[in-house]
Amino acid sequence: MPVLAVPxxxxxxxxxxxxxxxxxxxxxxxxxEIARLLVYEATADxxxxxATVTGWCGEIPVERIAGRKVTLVPILRAGLGMLDGALDMIPNAKVSVVGVARNHETLQPEPYVDRFVGHLDERTALILDPMLATGGSMIATVDMLxxxxxxxxxxxxxxxxxxxxxxxxxxxPDVRCWTAAIDSHLNADGYILPGLGDAGDRIFGTR
Ligand code: URA
Structure with missing residues (x-):
């Protein structure tokens, strides 16, 4: 299931x-809200x-996530819209920020910032980006990670x-992707149809 439309x-x-x-x-x-639900799905394994905690009646056996360290990787700028929701679910996660701009003429990704945090070889990276359009930004981010x-x-x-x-x-092919929807196709400008329009504009109120 490299790319799964969560049902x-x-x-x-x-x-x-x-x-x-x-x-x-x-x-x-x-x-x-959707970011929280996607994190829930993507961390199911x-x-x-x-472990043990001291509860109201003494020592109580519990379970906890075994040493899994996470870095959230929002791709600027629209990915920031998913960050708070993801942090609600994994409050201890580190946050690595990547900036990949899409050249609107060539539609090719152009990385312009990377601020990676912690030892990435020990971490699960959860990349956050509302729109998987041409895939260029996502592929460039995976390359960097x-x-x-x-x-x-x-x-x-x-x-x-x-x-x-x-x-x-x-x-x-080794990277799994959880998406809330799989849409029809890209238009000539690289927008997903029916899609959401420009997710960055809608999150930041630019338009
Ligand atoms: N980026 C967006 O914000 N929307 C699209 O449809 C494609 C890329």
Whole structure:
């Protein structure tokens, strides 16, 4: 399953709401809610280990996630819209920021910033980017993470285009991607149809 459209009814319902034209506030809230649910899905295989806590009746056996360290990797700028939701679920995660701009003429990715945190060879990276369109930004980000030794790389997106899925699966077949929806195709300007429009603009209220 390199790219999985998460079938959870809450996610499908919220994507429908996200597609409606509406306020920046509503778009941000829904983006955060879906990001939480995607993190929930993408971490379902994290191993647990037994532990003990002191509770109201003494020592109680519990479970906790076994030594899994996470770095969240929002791709600027739209990926920031998913960051708070992801941090709600993994509050101790480190955050590595990547900036990959899409050249609107060539549609090619141009990395302009990378601020990676911690020992990436010990961490699971959860890349956050609302739109998997051509796949260029995602592939460039995975390239950067792999160059720094990261071996467990997962991607969370709101909407994926078949073109982006094919490109990501070809370039990085080992990277799993959870998406809230798989849409029809890209238009000539590289926008996903029906998609969400410009996710960055909708999150930042630029338009
Ligand atoms: N980026 C967006 O914000 N929207 C798209 O449809 C494609 C890329």
């Amino acid at each position: 959870h009814p809450l996610i499908r319902h919220k994507v429908g709401l996200l597609r409606e034209e509406g306020s920046t506030k509503k778009f941000r809230e829904l983006t955060g 994290f191993p647990l280990e037994p 792999k160059a720094r030794g990261c071996r467990d790389i997962r991607a969370l997106v709101l909407v994926a285009a078949p073109e982006g899925i094919a490109a990501l699966e070809k370039a990085h």
